[in-house]
Amino acid sequence: MKARILVVDDDEALAEMIGIVLRNDGFEPVFCADGAQALDIFRSSRPDLVLLDLMLPGVDGIEVCRQIRSESDVPIVMLTAKADTSDVVRGLESGADDYVPKPFKPAELVARVRARLRPGDQKAPETLRIADITIDVAGHTVSRGSERISLTPLEFDLLVALARKPWQVFTRELLLEQVWGYRHAADTRLVNVHVQRLRSKIEQDPEAPEVVLTVRGVGYKAGA
Amino acid sequence: MVSATKQGPDPTPQDSTPEDGERGLDGAPPVTGAPAVPAGHDGPPGHAPEHTDALTPGFRQVTFRTRIWRRRALIVGWRVARLVGTGVRRFLPALRFIARALQRRWRRSLQFRTVLTTLMLAVTSFAVVGAYLSNQIANNLFQERLTQAESETRYNVKQVQETFDGAQVTDQSSVITLVYDTLNAVEGRGSVIQRRYVFEAKPEQTKPRNRWVESRASDQLTVSVIPPDLRKAVQSSGKDQYWASTVIPVGTEDRPGIAVGNLVTFNGTVYELYLIYDLNTAQQTLDEIQGVLWAGGAVMVLLIGAVAWYVTRNVVSPVSHAAMVSEKLAAGQLQERMVVRGEDEVARLGASFNHMAASLQEQITQLATLSQMQQRFVSDVSHELRTPLTTVRMAAEVLYDARDDFDPINKRSAELLYNQVERFQSLLSDLLEISRFDAGVAELDAEAEDIRHVVAHVIEGAAPVAAEYGSELILSAPAEPVIVDMDARRIDRILRNLILNAVEHGEGKPVAITVAASQTAVGISVRDHGMGMEPAEAARVFDRFWRADPARARTTGGSGLGLSIAMEDTKLHNGWLQAWGRKGSGANFRLTVPLRQGEGIDASPVPLEPDDTMVQGQPGSIPREADQRNMLILEAGASHLAPAITSKETP
Numbered sequence: 001m002k003a004r005i006l007v008v009d010d011d012e013a014l015a016e017m018i019g020i021v022l023r024n025d026g027f028e029p030v031f032c033a034d035g036a037q038a039l040d041i042f043r044s045s046r047p048d049l050v051l052l053d054l055m056l057p058g059v060d061g062i063e064v065c066r067q068i069r070s071e072s073d074v075p076i077v078m079l080t081a082k083a084d085t086s087d088v089v090r091g092l093e094s095g096a097d098d099y100v101p102k103p104f105k106p107a108e109l110v111a112r113v114r115a116r117l118r119p120g121d122q123k124a125p126e127t128l129r130i131a132d133i134t135i136d137v138a139g140h141t142v143s144r145g146s147e148r149i150s151l152t153p154l155e156f157d158l159l160v161a162l163a164r165k166p167w168q169v170f171t172r173e174l175l176l177e178q179v180w181g182y183r184h185a186a187d188t189r190l191v192n193v194h195v196q197r198l199r200s201k202i203e204q205d206p207e208a209p210e211v212v213l214t215v216r217g218v219g220y221k222a223g224a
Numbered sequence: 225m226v227s228a229t230k231q232g233p234d235p236t237p238q239d240s241t242p243e244d245g246e247r248g249l250d251g252a253p254p255v256t257g258a259p260a261v262p263a264g265h266d267g268p269p270g271h272a273p274e275h276t277d278a279l280t281p282g283f284r285q286v287t288f289r290t291r292i293w294r295r296r297a298l299i300v301g302w303r304v305a306r307l308v309g310t311g312v313r314r315f316l317p318a319l320r321f322i323a324r325a326l327q328r329r330w331r332r333s334l335q336f337r338t339v340l341t342t343l344m345l346a347v348t349s350f351a352v353v354g355a356y357l358s359n360q361i362a363n364n365l366f367q368e369r370l371t372q373a374e375s376e377t378r379y380n381v382k383q384v385q386e387t388f389d390g391a392q393v394t395d396q397s398s399v400i401t402l403v404y405d406t407l408n409a410v411e412g413r414g415s416v417i418q419r420r421y422v423f424e425a426k427p428e429q430t431k432p433r434n435r436w437v438e439s440r441a442s443d444q445l446t447v448s449v450i451p452p453d454l455r456k457a458v459q460s461s462g463k464d465q466y467w468a469s470t471v472i473p474v475g476t477e478d479r480p481g482i483a484v485g486n487l488v489t490f491n492g493t494v495y496e497l498y499l500i501y502d503l504n505t506a507q508q509t510l511d512e513i514q515g516v517l518w519a520g521g522a523v524m525v526l527l528i529g530a531v532a533w534y535v536t537r538n539v540v541s542p543v544s545h546a547a548m549v550s551e552k553l554a555a556g557q558l559q560e561r562m563v564v565r566g567e568d569e570v571a572r573l574g575a576s577f578n579h580m581a582a583s584l585q586e587q588i589t590q591l592a593t594l595s596q597m598q599q600r601f602v603s604d605v606s607h608e609l610r611t612p613l614t615t616v617r618m619a620a621e622v623l624y625d626a627r628d629d630f631d632p633i634n635k636r637s638a639e640l641l642y643n644q645v646e647r648f649q650s651l652l653s654d655l656l657e658i659s660r661f662d663a664g665v666a667e668l669d670a671e672a673e674d675i676r677h678v679v680a681h682v683i684e685g686a687a688p689v690a691a692e693y694g695s696e697l698i699l700s701a702p703a704e705p706v707i708v709d710m711d712a713r714r715i716d717r718i719l720r721n722l723i724l725n726a727v728e729h730g731e732g733k734p735v736a737i738t739v740a741a742s743q744t745a746v747g748i749s750v751r752d753h754g755m756g757m758e759p760a761e762a763a764r765v766f767d768r769f770w771r772a773d774p775a776r777a778r779t780t781g782g783s784g785l786g787l788s789i790a791m792e793d794t795k796l797h798n799g800w801l802q803a804w805g806r807k808g809s810g811a812n813f814r815l816t817v818p819l820r821q822g823e824g825i826d827a828s829p830v831p832l833e834p835d836d837t838m839v840q841g842q843p844g845s846i847p848r849e850a851d852q853r854n855m856l857i858l859e860a861g862a863s864h865l866a867p868a869i870t871s872k873e874t875p
Contacts, residue, residue, distance in 0.1 A: 014615045021618060055607055081607040086667075103614035103649050106621050171677065188712055189669065217672050217707035 002028040003117050006047035008038045008064060009079065010056055018051065021106040027113065035059035039067045049116055050076045051109075054091055062094045069095030073152045075116035079104075092193040097154040098180060099190075115181030116154075128163040131211045131223040133202055135163055142202065154179065155198045162212060166222040169215045195220060334543075335536045342532035343525060350521040358514050365506045370467065370482060373501040376419065377484040378465060380410050381497060388490040396436045403437045403490070410499065411442060420472065422447050422498040426459055426487065435493045442500075444473050450483050450498050458485040458496050472500055479504045542570040546577055558585040599663040606656050613649060620645045654785040658768070661792040668796045670821050671712065674705040675746055678712050679739055682719040689724060694732035695752075697723070701739035706746050709821040714793040718801070719748065721786045722813045726752035729811065740829035741819070747830035749814040757805035765803050766791040800825060804832045 005022055009015045010033045019029040032041040035056035042050065050068060054061035065076055078091045078099040088099055100112050126137040133149075135142050137160060142149045151159065157179050162170060170178075172188035180190060199206045210223045312319065329336045387406045393399050403423075412418030420442035425435070439447060447455075454468040467484040485498040545562060552560040561581060562574040624642035627635045660666050683697050690697050708715075726735040730752035738749045757765070764770050769784040794801040799817035816828035 011611045011615070014611055017615045017618045020622065024622075081610040102610040103617045106618045109618075173677070173681065188671075192671070217674050217705055 002026060003048040004028045004030060004045060005113065006030045006032060006038075006042055006045055006050045008032045008035070008050065008056065008061070009053040010034065011053070018109065021109065022113070025110050035061065035064050038064045042068055042072075047074065049113060050074060051079060051113070052076055052096070053079045054087065055081065062090055065091065065094040065096050069152075073150075075153060077112050077116060088187075089189060089193055092190065093197070095152075097152065097194075111181070118181070128160065130159070130163045130166065133159075133211055135160060144202070149202055151198070151201060155194065155201065158194055158198055159202070159212075162220065162222040166224075169218050169221045171219040175219065191220075335533070335540045338536040338540075339529055339533045343529045346525045346528040350525055354517050354521050358510075358517055361513050362510050365510055366503075369501065369503060369506050373419075373482050373484050373499070374465065374467065376501075377467075377486065377499045380419070380499060381465070381486045381488060384410065384497060385488045388488060391490075394434070399434070399436050399491070404440065407440055417442070417502075420445055420500040420502070422450055422483075422496075422500065424496045424498075426494040426496055429494060432492050434491050437490075445500065449473075449500065450485065454483060454485055454498075455496065458487060458498075461487075463487060470500065472502065474502065474504070480507055539570075542573065546573065549577070549581075553581055553584065558588060595663060598659070599665050602656060602659040602663050602665075605659075609652060609656075613645075613652065617645050617649060651783045654783040654789060657789050658785055658792065661789070666792065666796060668821070669711045669713070670709045670797075672707050672709050673712055675708045675710065675715065675748075675817075676701050676706055676739060678710075678715050679719060679737065679748065682716055682723060683737065686720060686723045686727065690727045690735065693727050693730065695727050695730045696734040697727075698734055698736045699739070700736065702741060706739065706741045706819075708746050708817060708819050710797060710817060711793075714796065715817070718790040718793050718815055719750075721790045722750040722815065725786065726750045726754075726811070726813070729754040731755060733810075738830050742827070742829040743819075744823055745816050745818050745825045745827075745829060747814060747816045747828040749812055749830045749832070749834075751810065751812045751834055753810035756807050756810045758807055759805065762803040762805040762811070766801070797821070798824070800828065802832050804834070 005027050007015050007018050007022075007029050009018070009031075012033065015031050015033065019031065022029045030041065030045045030047060032038050036058040038052075038056075038059070052061050052065055056064065059067075061078065065078070068074065068076060075098075076096045078096045079102060080087060080091060080099050081102045091099060097116060098112055100109055128135040128137060132144055133142060134144070135156075140153075140156060142151055142156065142159065158175065161175065161178050172191040175191050176182045176188070195212055196206075199209050199212055202211050203209050213221050213223050215221055330340070384406055387402075391399075391402050393402050407421055407423055410419065410421050421440075422442070422445055423437075423440040424447045425438050441447065449470055449472050451468045451470055454466055454470075457466045458464075463486065465484060465486045467482055470481050470483045471478045472481040473479075480503040481500050482503060483498045483500045485496055488495050488497050542562075549560050549562050558581070561578045564571050564574040564578065620638070620642045623638040627638045630638060679699065679701065683699055687697060723735065723737065731754040733753040736749075736751040738747075738751070740747050766787050768788045771784060791801050794815060794817070797817045798821065799815060802814050802816075803811065804814070805811040812832060812834050814828060814830060814832045816825055816830075818825050
């Protein structure tokens with residue numbers, strides 16, 4: 001089955017070009033050129049992944065991202081023309097899993113899309129624990145006691161990566177490689193922002209984390 | 225101390241008491257007393273010459289108090305010295321602090337300085353005027369009392385002598401009674417003693433049979449209260465009258481007094497008779513007057529200080545107000561203005577100050593608007609250019625991937641299109657990056673990380689390029705982590721730039737990357753052994769679009785902005801980026817960054833000018849011994865961190 005990808009971009013030429021590339025690689029693109037209609041088209045087309053331009057007429061990309069994220073855990077990859085820290089971080093904080101800075105290469109885009117669409121659901125039944133958190137890997141659920149915690153697939157993958165090797169300290173680069181699928185990553189802000197988001201969901205007190213610990217100067221590790 | 229004797233004939237000519245007989249004896253100056261003083265005093269004729277010592281009359285009032293004062297002063301002085309001694313030791317730090325605070329105040333506050341100077345001048349003038357006035361008053365009081373004492377003495381001595389001369393007593397008891405009664409009469413009638421006396425037989429004379437009285441004195445007095453000099457003068461003078469200041473015991477206290485002495489004869493025996501006058505009332509009056517003087521002076525000084533304070537405040541406060549306002553302006557509160565009141569000089573200062581502030585504000589606002597416009601422009605250009613460029617780039621790549629299906633002409637066109645789009649893209653992104661620095665929107669996203677990871681990462685990324693050029697990348701880094709507050713993305717970009725640059729200009733010779741840290745900073749040097757550059761060129765490498773060799777630069781690509789961007793990235797970290805070069809000896813670039821942001825750098829842990837100027841590792845050249853050793857060290861340092869790097873270099 002072809003994965004369906006919603007391309008939200010107001011630039012018709014670019015959208016068409018992205019469509020060509022995606023079709024070429026065996027995806028099924030759906031287009032939307034207006035932020036205001038993005039949520040409706042998202043609901044009707046039920047895509048497997050969203051490619052979202054941050055600068056849109058009408059409702060801007062960050063708002064669209066927030067709307068989609070509020071009702072779905074679907075992977076969202078931002079297309080951004082601005083490499084400014086604040087914009088990227090704002091995009092990531094509003095719920096995007098990853099971003100591709102313009103101008104990008106077709107291969108780069110496809111790699112990002114594939115990384116987020118990994119057929120990762122053939123996991124063996126496995127239960128992991130960090131601190132007071134229980135992770136059912138096959139069932140894709142995370143809970144504290146009887147309370148279920150809802151995570152996006154990316155946050156889930158991040159947590160599982162840390163929980164599988166609780167003795168290891170993960171550098172940001174290593175996490176980028178294992179969770180995001182980057183080979184030569186440079187932007188560690190992705191990791192920072194997502195660790196913050198993950199903490200806000202699973203920690204009792206995000207200011208004093210117990211599940212995902214920071215190892216100063218190195219990276220992160222799972223709590224005891 | 226009492227040392228002054230002075231003959232005291234009554235200076236008042238209108239003195240009516242007959243005393244010519246007495247005076248008749250005073251033909252010549254006294255033998256002792258004050259031999260230095262010549263006769264021929266300009267007093268009325270017939271008066272005995274006055275003897276004075278070196279002391280001027282003005283100081284006499286001081287002298288008659290000095291004995292008591294000296295004792296009191298000694299005790300008080302000793303206590304004060306002890307107190308000050310312990311106090312100074314205990315409070316020395318506090319005293320130093322206060323002294324420093326005052327010094328600072330003196331330096332920094334015009335008002336403080338003016339008020340203090342005024343106060344000091346006022347105190348000095350009042351002290352001088354007060355001392356003069358008090359001296360004059362004391363002198364007059366004393367002179368008045370002295371004159372009175374002298375005339376009274378003269379009268380009383382005469383009375384005594386007359387009583388003695390007219391006495392017809394021969395038996396012991398009546399002689400004693402007569403003498404005692406006569407002397408008691410001298411003390412004056414009534415309950416208040418007007419004067420006291422000391423009556424003493426003159427020594428060194430033959431003792432007649434009928435001499436039953438040797439000495440007699442008022443209550444509490446003995447002959448010891450009479451200064452020896454005065455006695456000597458009186459003894460040797462005949463019938464002259466002398467006086468001296470002295471101290472007499474009255475009740476429990478010592479009081480200043482004047483002793484006036486003369487000789488009387490009784491039954492053939494010469495006696496010294498001293499009448500002593502209590503100066504206590506004069507002293508009390510003087511003390512009161514002095515008290516009033518000093519109190520008045522102190523009040524005046526305080527008033528003058530207050531006036532000085534008020535006046536200087538009026539002048540200084542607008543100035544310090546102006547200073548405060550200009551500090552606020554400098555701190556960015558551009559709407560701050562001075563309050564202008566009236567039309568005087570201060571108001572003019574305020575008005576022109578405000579005028580200056582207004583024009584400054586206008587210009588700064590204009591600049592800020594311009595800068596904002598530039599930022600928005602950069603942002604817009606960025607977005608507007610990047611979007612179509614993305615489309616073009618993707619299209620070019622699709623065509624490039626399919627180039628094998630084209631005929632040769634289209635194929636070559638697709639290749640050119642692809643390559644040049646790449647180049648255009650890198651140029652554009654560099655340009656946009658540098659405009660972001662210019663617009664001041666670049667921000668440091670600092671985080672504490674091990675810089676060795678970043679270095680290793682960059683070397684890994686640069687290895688394929690280095691292999692293409694045949695250069696070896698040699699890393700020397702400390703074994704322990706070097707945690708630096710840094711924006712890893714920017715440090716990565718700086719290092720990548722330096723290393724690729726070194727590889728590009730290294731002529732296939734090894735490139736040495738050295739990492740070293742001190743307590744405060746980390747230094748990374750990138751050393752190549754290529755053709756090198758002149759020092760003048762090294763100074764210009766960070767200029768935009770500057771190329772060492774314009775003729776051949778285009779072939780190696782690059783936007784010409786790489787090192788400028790690296791420099792901006794370094795500045796953002798408050799670091800140093802420096803270049804060293806010598807023709808034929810290669811070049812060395814050094815990046816120094818503080819370990820913690822907000823701290824300065826004193827020195828870089830790695831040298832800028834390398835101690836090697838070798839050619840090393842070049843096939844066919846023989847490395848010198850030192851170089852081999854150097855290389856071993858380098859590899860030893862590098863081995864633990866990036867053992868895979870050297871192996872990756874060979875394609």
